[in-house]
Amino acid sequence: MGNNNSSGGSVTSSRPSISQRDSTPRREPLRFHRVHSEHIELYNGERVARRVESFCKGICFSARPIAVGESVSIRCSDISTNWSGFLRVGFTSNNPSSLDAATLPRYACPDMTNLPGNWAKALPERFGIVNNVITYVVNRSGDVHISLNNEDLPGPFFSGVNVSSPLWALIDIYGNATGVEFLDKTTSPLVFVSTATDGAVASRKRRTGSSPMSPGTTAPVTTPVKHHSKYSFNKLMFHRITGHHVGINSERNVAVRHSAEYANAFVFTERPINPGEKIVIQVLGIDASYTGGLTLGVTSCDPSSLSREDFPDDSDKLLDRPEYWIVHKDVISSAEVGDELSLFISNDGEVKFSRNSNAAVTILHVDKTIPIWIFWDLYGQFSQIKLLGIAVPSKPKSRASAHPLPVSDRPLLQLRSNSLPDAPQSAHSPAAAASLTVALPPIKDLSLAGAPPVPPRLQRAATSYDGFSANAVSSPVSLSSPSQDIDESSQNMANECTVCFENVCDSVVYTCGHMCMCYNCAVQVKASADPLCPICRQDIKDVIRIFKS
Structure with missing residues (x-):
């Protein structure tokens, strides 16, 4: 390798950057050669190279020769914090097709640069930030110049490249560099924040002037919540x-x-x-x-x-x-x-x-x-x-009764699997667990003057849970009016379904025992993705319909 002048810090240049001064004719976009070190894998049509193991054996090449004065632009797509060191970049006059991937050395510097036809140098480790774009070019004098994010670094990066024969880009994905991408001259850097590093986040703007997602910003897309608005x-x-x-x-x-x-x-x-x-x-x-x-x-x-x-x-x-x-x-x-x-x-x-x-x-x-x-x-x-x-x-709208009754004054509904003399018993449930006691809100007698009474009906339980057999028959349920004199309109509101606010509560949810929904709504809630009681948030395992007389 020739005279390796050290690179300085970033400066603002008043002249066009290296990539902007690239005057070579339009060429096929750069891709990586299929000959590379054993720890390299290629992606996205050979535009992305990634080292998948260790910190070395990451040597790769361009698939075609690089012209004198042609910019080689690479984006740091993947960065690690587990190692030390960074990319080595340069050129080789050895056609990669003539090389044996199995015999490539562990390092570009100094292993390859000690061999004829190879020129490369290590980039400063401070360049190792996700989405940094590094561009380098060799001129007719054999000097290699470099820029970082379109800002030229002063002086040649290194010198002594023999430009009399075809040259291929030589890149060693080393140390904390774990992935790079070739950028076309018309390709904007793919800027985004990566949080998988040690917390060092780069915040840079796209060429279009828009800002990437970075700390302190919100999502670039905002969409209202429609299907879970409740x-x-x-x-x-x-x-x-x-x-x-x-x-x-x-x-x-x-x-x-x-x-x-x-x-x-x-x-x-x-x-x-x-x-x-x-x-x-x-x-x-x-x-x-x-x-x-x-x-x-x-x-x-x-x-x-x-x-x-x-x-x-x-x-x-x-x-x-x-x-x-x-x-x-x-x-x-x-x-x-x-x-x-x-x-x-x-x-x-x-x-x-x-x-x-x-x-x-x-x-x-x-x-x-x-x-x-x-x-x-x-x-x-x-x-x-x-x-x-x-x-x-969201909690349903509260429709409090004008005369709410304390819990102790509410009637108790007892459902027993043996409430009929000939009701079969569950073989899987102990006798002590054969009943369910449910606290119900006060309900006024629904029998209207002059109207025939509603005949009692039998309801067969659909499933077996603790005290209920799959074959058990529940007796008709008779609800007597509470002794308190409650305003009828307030009573109607107290008996409304807490889901639809239209139908009367006529079902009990198991296992909590709350009577807070009409049968249709209760069945829909049980079949939903979130089958929870609207009152206590316990799981709904079954719905028991109540028939009033």
Whole structure:
């Protein structure tokens, strides 16, 4: 290698930058050669090179020769904080096609630069910030000049390159540099904040003048909540640890995959999820240029114990890890901006998934006895999501009775599986558990003067829960009027369904025993993705219809 003058700090240049002075004819965009070191993998049509192991053996080349005066622009797409050192860049006059990948040395400097036809030098480690764009060019004198984010550094970076023969770009993805992307002359840098590093975040502007997502800013897309508008949301954030190609905002509720990437955009919940908690995310960005759907998974692995090197491009490789992992690819293959996707873990360990508040379906079964984190991979079409939080149904409007009765004055309804002499008993329920006592609001006698009384009806229980047999027959229920004289209009409001506010409450929810909904609404709530009693928020296991006489 020739005379290696050290590079100085960043300065503002009044002349055009290296990339702007590139006067070479329009050429095929740069791609990486398929001959490279063993730790290198290529992506995005050989435009992106990534070192997937260790800190060395990251040598790669351009697929075609570089003309004298042609700019080589690379973007730092992936940065680590686990090593020291940074990129080595330069040129080689050895055609990569003539090289044996298995015999490439561990380092470009000094292993390759000690061999004929190779010139390279290490870039300063301070350049190692995600989305920094580094451009270098060799002139007819064999001097290599360099710029950082379109700002030229003074003096030649190094000299002595033999320009009399074809030259290929030589790049050693070394140390804290783990991934780079070739940029075309017309390609804007793909700027976005990565939070998977040690917290050092670069905030730079796109060439269009717009700002990337960075601390202190909010999501670039805002979409109103439509399908969960009757819910309030308890706060839940994304974990600070993410995949290679995703950034999150300062509020940690919006995740955006880096431009020109399609995978390795993992985001996790900040804490383990409890059974019954309904998590809702909103789709904020769709990139139709890719195929593939959103990946959903669960794990017992605390994301804090992971590093960026642990995240594969193929989420199925997570199953090879020693922790508990379950991956569901393409949990939804296509969506629209504004779609709301919810999930919750039932008490039986079923992971229930729903789109836009439609009927929930079971997609996974998990071990609910261990801490479970939820994660997503923004794969394929899915480029941006928002974590709305833990959905909690808004409390129904209060319609208090003008003369409310204390709980102690409310009548008790007792349903017994043996209330009829010939009612069959459940073989699975002890006699002590064969009754359910339900506290009911006061109800006035519904028999009207001159109207025939409603005949009693028998209701057969649909399922068996503790005190109720699947074959048990409940006796007709007769409700007597309370002794208190209550205003009829107030009484009607007290008996209204707390969901529709139209029909009379005529059902009891099991197991809590609250009588607060009409039968139709109660059945719909039980079948919903969040089957909880509107009064006490306990799980609804069954709905018992009440017939009044």
